[in-house]
Amino acid sequence: MELKRKISGFQRVRRIIIFLWILALPFALIRLSPAAIVFSSRNKILSIGIIFLVIWFISSFFTGRLYCSIGCPFGAGQDIMAMLLPKRLSPKGRRTMRILRYIFFIVWFFPILATIISGGFKSVNLFYPQSADGSIKIDSLSLASSLLLYYPISIAIFIILTLVFGNRSTCNYFCPMNALGIIGTKFKNKVRYPSLHLEVNKKNCVGCKRCDEACPMSLNTYDMVKDENMYNPECILCGSCIEACNKKVISYAWKWKKEQK
Ligand code: SF4
Ligand code: SF4
Ligand code: SF4
Incomplete structure (x- = not known):
């Protein structure tokens, strides 16, 4: 009979964080998603999404992609899927599919870079896209409707991507932010x-x-x-x-x- 394995303290903490990220998913989609980051940089607004991105990039030079295992709501969603529906990514075509995320990275990173080159951010609004008067700017969605809308949409996306490609397929094939974590990881593993x-x-x-x-x-x-x-x-x-x-x-x-x- 297989011995019951003890869950380490770190894994307990990681699971709690994953659960908390799932609760915060609507907040994360509105403020931390790659789309939210592009919207705020196009409007030259320094948002919490951009601050998260900078922290994440710098941390990758010291803790590699640990951020992807505890600091990302989209990673957390995929980890829950992996627990409920374990499906390894097919090794076939993995290398070709991974090119996609670099294409997404170039398309996504260009507006952020353009903002930095053209004089940086003009204002700070940590709660962007929520304006000072409390209204949401992106697509006029209210927080209540986003709760109703984003949960089913994001869960459906996680299920479909897992069924079609396998666990953590967003990280492997589609996430534009992935490339930044890989840069830090490769650098620290090389310099040591x-x-x-x-x-x-x-x-x-x-x-x-x-x-x-x-x-x-x-x-x-x-x-x-x-x-x-x-x-x-x-x-x-x-x-x-x-x-x-x-x-x-x-x-x-x-x-x-x-x-x-
Ligand atoms: S490293 Fe992997 S294959 Fe080797 S004993 Fe541990 S679990 Fe098994
Ligand atoms: S990603 Fe895979 S190899 Fe890396 S720490 Fe997690 S289980 Fe181990
Ligand atoms: S690769 Fe992207 S989606 Fe996956 S955990 Fe990292 S930042 Fe999140």
Whole structure:
């Protein structure tokens, strides 16, 4: 009989945060989504969405894509789907499909860059698109109607994308913000100053592949363990593989070991 695995403190906290993000989904869609960020930058308004984006980008140089496992409402929605409807991404066409997110990134990032180049932000409104008088500017949607509208729409999108492509398909194929996290992750993994990463102790591995099954990004974690190379830029440092492995093969680390690949 399989021994019941203990849920680590970090995973407990992560699950609570995921749940809270789900409750905050309408707020997140209105203020933190890539669309909201583009709207505010086009209007030269420094919004909470842009501040989140900057924090996220800077944090990726120290904690990689940890943000994607605890700091993103859309990632949280997909994690819930992965719990209810586990479906790994098909390895077929994955590489080609990933080109999409870079195309989205270029289209999405251009207006933000244009705002910065053309003199930056003219005003600050942390609650944008809500104006000072309380009205919502984007599409005249009220907060109440957005609650009714955004929950079913976003849940439907998560279900459809999971059924068609697999878990965390938004992160893998469609999210324009993904590219920024990959830049920070690749940089820190190359330069190797103290930063959050995964470490492996291959000799304890029994090849059970539980780590593969647990990975929400559908990475071949077992192959990464075999190669003793855990530095995949698609890894969101969620720690699910650490929790799944009862041989303690994988662990978090801050300082780099000299002999690591
Ligand atoms: S890749 Fe995009 S959608 Fe996925 S968790 Fe990261 S920021 Fe969120
Ligand atoms: S779960 Fe642990 S023991 Fe099993 S294959 Fe993965 S690293 Fe090896
Ligand atoms: S390799 Fe491990 S830490 Fe990275 S995304 Fe997969 S389960 Fe999470």
